Amino acid sequence: MKMVERTLLKDLYTHKNIKENLSVPRLVEIILERKEAVLSETGAVRATTGTYTGRSPKDKFIVKDEVCKDFVDWGSVNQPIEEKYFDSLYQKVVDYLKEKDELYSFKGFAGADKKYRLPIQVINEYAWHNLFSRQLFITPTDEELESHQSEFTIISAPDFKADPIVDGTNSETFIIISFKKRVILIGGTEYAGEIKKSIFSIMNYLLPNQDVLSMHCSANVGQEGDVALFFGLSGTGKTTLSADPYRRLIGDDEHGWGPNGVFNIEGGCYAKCINLSEEKEPQIYNAIRFGSVLENVILDEETRLPDYDDTSLTENTRAAYPLENIDNIITPSVAGHPNAIIFLTADASGTLPPISKLSKEQAMYHFLSGYTSKLAGTERGVTEPQATFSACFGSPFLPLAPSKYAEMLGEKIDQYNATVFLVNTGWTGGSYGVGKRMKLSYTRAMVHSALEGELNNVETVKDEIFGLDIPMHIPGVPDEVLIPKQTWEDKVAYNRTAQDLALKFHENFKKFKQASDEIKQAGPVYKG
Structure with missing residues (x-):
């Protein structure tokens, strides 16, 4: 890939002021000198991102070419763009960056398991974006850097804005992946999260072909070597719940599950x-x-x-x-096969149980559904919680059909006998605006009991609408909190709201026509 990379990026490689793999202190100095950010009392640099304070999914594209056209699950998530637009924008971005006084390059890896890791490079217009990249991806040793050959390159030019009429984009912003050229172009947005999620999308395309399930989840490991996965979209608690003082952190957001176990895709x-x-x-x-x-x-x-x-x-x-x-981490970020899997949802309707144990069929139903509420600020234009269904709890980052990832998860649950729980970190006592957010201390107590195996044989009650098995007693959690209907003053309103959510589940699941009858029947009971 070295020759391909150097040919494709030759104009940027000859840039006399490209700074490669600068140290953290040097990057911080440059950031402050260039007034890209300010220094906080914590020692961290603080940057602001202007108009775009979250991802811009409507501006993300994949080049539809002979390399990927038959594999990508094309649609509103994976929007196609013609190769001619990518080639034109690529040249414009390169010409734009060539005029800059300095550029910043980071070479590193995605994937802590060396058998599956991807050598990457990030070329940035902003020094603070380069520091972000250094902290989020895996930094090579001096020896690894010497022999590093990037297989994918991100070129990030936040101040370059596209012309939708000429460039085939939806706005001035663009995030475009070319699997053929092995380049990701990012422009028109200062939000650094686009860099991180672009690499995750790449891994979600590559890893399944290597018998590795790529997952939008956090992971940690207990003192006995037991591994737990936490699936969920942004704002549902993956990072918070995986940072457990009694368990060692594997990673907070992106992982692979391969023949040898679980590994972190990131380094931060x-x-x-x-x-x-x-x-x-x-x-x-x-x-x-x-x-x-x-x-x-x-x-x-x-x-x-x-x-x-x-x-x-x-x-x-x-x-x-x-x-x-983080003090309590496992190094390197690899561990065995999961014993417990937690599906996290921030249910804004306030009707899902705070925790329930899932059968395999229920697990597959809820994994394919990926129900949660988009929380304010995680995407452009989202100002209050909105019910959404994101397949595999990570639909925005899945280039392949959701069924591919779901089938792999089902096989691994069977093979390694993992126990699956659905945990609601959202609202209780009423819907958003009436009820309140579930206490973190309660959620921690419930998750702790689940991971310790304390819920495997406890007395449960079946939810009459969602069909979920709800534990009736959990240490540290009031019994009435465990049954959602008991937390609502207006029981009629609860039934109506729960039925509304059940209908949304049914309507969403219609698109999974290939799911078995057993999986389809594992969803809520709608009596409308």
Whole structure:
């Protein structure tokens, strides 16, 4: 790939001021010199991202060419774009970047398991984006850097804006993947999360062909070597719940599950900062220090102390930091096969149980459904929770058909006898606006009981609408919290709201025509 890479990027490689794999202190110096960000009291740099404070899914494309046209699951998530538009935009971006005084390059890896890792390169217009990339991906040793041959390259030019009429895009912003050229173009957005998620999309395309299930999940390992996975979209608690002082962290967001077990795709964490406190989330709070990147977090003008409760820019405030900033991690980020799998949902209707144990058929139903509520700020235009169904809890990042990932998960659940739970970190006592968010302490207690095997043989009650087996007693959690209907003052409103959600499940699942009857029948009972 080295010759292909150098031929394709020759204009940028000859740029006399391209800075490659700079140290963290040097990058921080440059960021402050260029006034791209300011230094916070924690030692982290704080950058703001302007108009785009979350992902822009309507501006993401995949080049439809002979390499991938027969494999990608084309549609509203994987929007096709013609190769001619990519080639034209590529040249425009390169010409634009050639005029810059400095560019910043990071060469590293995605994938902690060396058998499956992908050598990558990120070329940035902004130094703070390069620091972000260094902290989120896996940094090579000096020896590895010497022989590094990038197989995919991201070119990020936030200040370059597309012309939709000429460039075939939907707006000034574009995130375009070319599997043929092995290049990702990003422009028109300063939101660093696009860099991270583009590489995840690439891994979701490549890994299944190597008998590795790529997963949008966090993972940790207990003292006895038991592994837990936490699936869920942004804002459902993957990062928070996997950062457990009694378990070692494998990773907070992206993993592969292969023949040898689970491995982290990344080398860092990208944690939400909304309402972050040392009391509630000490590991994350204390991980934000020198070399970390704060995104859209408000700072006190004088003290530069972060105000994690201030959402005046966005609710999607973020912190990027390397895994080694977490005290309790496993190194390297690889472990055995999962014993427990947690599906996380932030249910804004307030009708799903806070925890329930799933049969295999229910597990497949809820994995394919991927129900949650998009939380404010995680995507452009989302200002309050919206019910959504994201297949495999990661539809925006899946180039292949969801059935491919679901089939692989089902096979692995069978093969390794993993236990699956559905956990609602959303609302209780009523829907959004009436009820309140489930207490984190309750959720932690429920998850702890699940991971310790304490829920395997407890007394349960079956939810009459969702058909889920709900534990009746969990240490540290009031019994009435476990049964959603009991937390609602208006029982008629509860039944109506639960039926509305059941109907949404049924309507969404119609698209999975190839699912077996057993899986289809594992969903909610709609009596409308």
